[in-house]
Amino acid sequence: MLHPVGKLPAAVYWRRRLVVLTVLVAVLGGGGWLAVAFVRGDIGTASTTDTASSAVPVPRLERVVPSLPAVATPTPPVLAPAQAAAPTALTVPDPVAGSPCTDDMLGLEVRTPGTVPLGSKPTFELLVSNISAVPCVRSLDKGLQEFVLFDLSGNRIWGSNDCFPEASSDPRTLAPGEVVSLAVTWGGLTSEPTCTAARGTPGPGNYVVRGRLDTKVSADAPLTLT
Numbered sequence: 001m002l003h004p005v006g007k008l009p010a011a012v013y014w015r016r017r018l019v020v021l022t023v024l025v026a027v028l029g030g031g032g033w034l035a036v037a038f039v040r041g042d043i044g045t046a047s048t049t050d051t052a053s054s055a056v057p058v059p060r061l062e063r064v065v066p067s068l069p070a071v072a073t074p075t076p077p078v079l080a081p082a083q084a085a086a087p088t089a090l091t092v093p094d095p096v097a098g099s100p101c102t103d104d105m106l107g108l109e110v111r112t113p114g115t116v117p118l119g120s121k122p123t124f125e126l127l128v129s130n131i132s133a134v135p136c137v138r139s140l141d142k143g144l145q146e147f148v149l150f151d152l153s154g155n156r157i158w159g160s161n162d163c164f165p166e167a168s169s170d171p172r173t174l175a176p177g178e179v180v181s182l183a184v185t186w187g188g189l190t191s192e193p194t195c196t197a198a199r200g201t202p203g204p205g206n207y208v209v210r211g212r213l214d215t216k217v218s219a220d221a222p223l224t225l226t
Contacts, residue, residue: 101136101174103216110147110211110221118225119188119201126182126211126218130174137173142166144214145182149207149223156192157202160184163195182213 107129116122124147130136143165149158172180189199208220 097134097136098173099134099136101130101132101138105130105132105136106138106213106216107131108211108213108216108218110209110218112209112221112223114222115224115226118204121185121188122223123183123185124209124211124221126184126213127179128174128182128213129179130176133176135173135175137171138213140170140172140180140182140213142168142170145184146212147184147186148210148212149186149202150210150220151202151205151207157207158186158189158191159193160186162191162193163199 107127109127109129111125111127113122126145126147128138128140143161145160147160148156150156174180188201190202191197191199202225204225207223207225209223210220211218
């Protein structure tokens with residue numbers, strides 16, 4: 001290898017070897033350069049892509065208002081059935097003994113003879129009862145009592161305070177369960193609140209009588225005129 005043998009001078013063979021070695025080094029160097037360039041080209045492409053992505057401006061609206069997926073919606077608490085359906089208890093104070101009788105503490109009922117002949121003078125009763133558990137005070141003044149007669153169409157026929165109103169002062173202490181009867185006699189004639197219209201006898205038929213004690217009103221009681 002180191003001492004070439006041939007017909008030509010040794011210098012020729014050494015030059016040939018040098019040329020082959022140079023070519024070999026050039027090939028190897030060029031391949032390495034291409035490999036480095038390829039790698040650098042990939043990295044540059046990636047860097048360019050990242051730079052392009054980061055260079056895209058963010059819309060002004062997204063800078064102020066976050067996107068919907070980024071907003072956390074709170075989940076409403078789930079109430080247990082007992083909590084959801086539990087009503088609010090209202091406390092009603094118990095009535096105090098000796099206080100005024102409210103309408104809720106009183107019972108009111110009208111009683112009539114049922115059937116009476118035309119032109120007669122029937123008596124009506126207003127029964128006032130204390131339906132509470134304690135004694136209470138209620139005024140039973142004449143001016144607070146009233147009986148009114150209606151026909152079945154709702155027309156007013158007569159009122160006990162129309163022509164002969166009375167006045168009195170009658171505060172009563174009503175014991176629990178106590179019933180007081182207040183009576184009035186009807187003269188059998190029609191009337192109206194001013195008592196200025198002509199009075200007459202209502203015709204035969206079915207009627208109702210309604211009682212009142214100040215703001216407490218009774219249910220209707222039937223009355224038949226024959």
